[in-house]
Amino acid sequence: MAGFDVGTPILEAPIAEGSKDQHMVLNMGPQHPSTHGVLRLVLEIDGEIVVRLYPEIGYLHTGIEKTCEAKFYQQVVPLTDRVDYLGPMANNLCYCLAVEKLLELEIPDKAQWIRVLLTELTRINSHLIWLGTHAMDIGALTVFLYTFREREEILRIFEMVAGQRMMTSYFRIGGLSMEPPLGMFERIRAFISTFPEKIDEYSNLLTGNPIFVNRLKDIGHLSKEDAIALAVTGPVARASGIDFDLRRDMPYSSYEKFQFDVPVSDRCDVWARYIVRMEEMRQSVRIINQALDGMPEGHFKADAPKIVLPDREVMKTQMEALIHHFKIVTEGFAVPAGEVYQQVESGHGSMGYYVVSDGTAKPYRVHMRYPGFASLQALETMCKGRLLADVVAVIGSIDIVLGEIDR
Amino acid sequence: MADSTTTLLGASAVREALAEHPAVKALGDSIIDAKFDRGELTLTVAREDIVAALKAVQAAGYNAFQDMTAVDWYPSAPRFQLSYHIQSHSLKELLRLRTLVDENDASVESITSIWPGANYYEREVFDLFGIRFENHPNLRRIMMPDEWVGHPLRKDYPVEGYR
Numbered sequence: 052m053a054g055f056d057v058g059t060p061i062l063e064a065p066i067a068e069g070s071k072d073q074h075m076v077l078n079m080g081p082q083h084p085s086t087h088g089v090l091r092l093v094l095e096i097d098g099e100i101v102v103r104l105y106p107e108i109g110y111l112h113t114g115i116e117k118t119c120e121a122k123f124y125q126q127v128v129p130l131t132d133r134v135d136y137l138g139p140m141a142n143n144l145c146y147c148l149a150v151e152k153l154l155e156l157e158i159p160d161k162a163q164w165i166r167v168l169l170t171e172l173t174r175i176n177s178h179l180i181w182l183g184t185h186a187m188d189i190g191a192l193t194v195f196l197y198t199f200r201e202r203e204e205i206l207r208i209f210e211m212v213a214g215q216r217m218m219t220s221y222f223r224i225g226g227l228s229m230e231p232p233l234g235m236f237e238r239i240r241a242f243i244s245t246f247p248e249k250i251d252e253y254s255n256l257l258t259g260n261p262i263f264v265n266r267l268k269d270i271g272h273l274s275k276e277d278a279i280a281l282a283v284t285g286p287v288a289r290a291s292g293i294d295f296d297l298r299r300d301m302p303y304s305s306y307e308k309f310q311f312d313v314p315v316s317d318r319c320d321v322w323a324r325y326i327v328r329m330e331e332m333r334q335s336v337r338i339i340n341q342a343l344d345g346m347p348e349g350h351f352k353a354d355a356p357k358i359v360l361p362d363r364e365v366m367k368t369q370m371e372a373l374i375h376h377f378k379i380v381t382e383g384f385a386v387p388a389g390e391v392y393q394q395v396e397s398g399h400g401s402m403g404y405y406v407v408s409d410g411t412a413k414p415y416r417v418h419m420r421y422p423g424f425a426s427l428q429a430l431e432t433m434c435k436g437r438l439l440a441d442v443v444a445v446i447g448s449i450d451i452v453l454g455e456i457d458r
Numbered sequence: 459m460a461d462s463t464t465t466l467l468g469a470s471a472v473r474e475a476l477a478e479h480p481a482v483k484a485l486g487d488s489i490i491d492a493k494f495d496r497g498e499l500t501l502t503v504a505r506e507d508i509v510a511a512l513k514a515v516q517a518a519g520y521n522a523f524q525d526m527t528a529v530d531w532y533p534s535a536p537r538f539q540l541s542y543h544i545q546s547h548s549l550k551e552l553l554r555l556r557t558l559v560d561e562n563d564a565s566v567e568s569i570t571s572i573w574p575g576a577n578y579y580e581r582e583v584f585d586l587f588g589i590r591f592e593n594h595p596n597l598r599r600i601m602m603p604d605e606w607v608g609h610p611l612r613k614d615y616p617v618e619g620y621r
Binding site: 108109112114116117118120121152153155279280281282283284293294295300301389390391392394401403405407415416418420424425427428457458 | 495496497498500521522523524525527529530541543545547550551552554573574575576577578579586599600601602603610611615617618
């Protein structure tokens, strides 16, 4: 497996004889602030040079895939929020699209466009947390306060839309959970019209900052071939020259109707990942503006009375609707047997939900593919032979969220 | 080409309708079952053929390993189904390859020789389903503690309560 060590088990096969007096084993995490959660790294170091690196995960394993099998299809939606807890709408979207594909359900344009709008806001939210914490790991504490100022406004928009700041569960099977509130579009427009200046502001703080630049450039090299071999996706892959974005290349939820560029870089280092993500935020702004300008009229959920909950008013005045409501809530709805795999480009890379149905009201199997799980495998390749201090920069650059890795 | 509304069941139906499909072409006679459903192509190959099949589709343009997981069909036999999802960056497509594994001899050849990125995915299936992967460089539990007894995603493992 030359060149592709996906973490050599250091605990079982400790340091080779002869090198014992120089090498040492260092434990980093699971409570280390730069590991963004509960990632534990076991490092073998020669002075300050990393010789081997072994990630230990599972500290946040909650068995969410097993839990899904015991819930009705609609009850799984709130569980998905909690997987990648920094990008709730993208999780909801991926799961809902998968079940809708199984049901062969048509979603009205308006619902699809609002999904695009909010998913892009989620991407900005996710990237803002990445930027703030990444810069903080490097030592630029100020940026964190700036990015969290804008993130707060996004969370307020989410609260306005869904009643929840982080665990939104706003997308439901068949559409949205409720009509978007009055003033939502104006509020998003107000935010998005000032946001490009804010990106410039971050850029002014970081892009020309020699300390930041020197900590990032030519660090954590991951070649294009290695990125494909190690199943790395998303901004990390695009920073290694892989020109692939699911939104553009395999569009879902009417992304084909939007114009945007996919930033790609051939630098293959931490700096390239920074540049790619900064540009992605600007492209998200473009998509959001298009979604706001071209928002179609229509209903916010599909016309499928046996799957989608009826409106409250209708439910209280019509017997049919009341029966459907009661049936969906107490018995769920049967989904035709089959298996589907739905992919969505989340803030971290390509997310995939594999849903297998046996024809009952509960999913037979839900498997979640999250980009962080694959990116973590590339950590040793990126850190080997480099300084220990660079490990922190590299972890920040793959935008790690342990909730999505351990599930 | 078939669109997302057509459904094709069985190896012969898929071979006939999708004769020009690069994956169908590449695998040829090693396809023992096939399905085109909801716009997704699923090809089933024998357990012994899985590495050769993945190498063949890799050569046919499916360059990026995306995902790999298992489904437990307990109590029917063969019990486990392994699903490999392979992405093609040039064809802009996703392919699902399946293989069936029996409970008594739950082991498959590891595909880490083709895509080292399958490492964690195989460890996860080993951990949660108890399927062994031959020639895997580091087949240890990944989610559960090392001393854990049982495989949580198996259907005979309860969701709550005592084991």
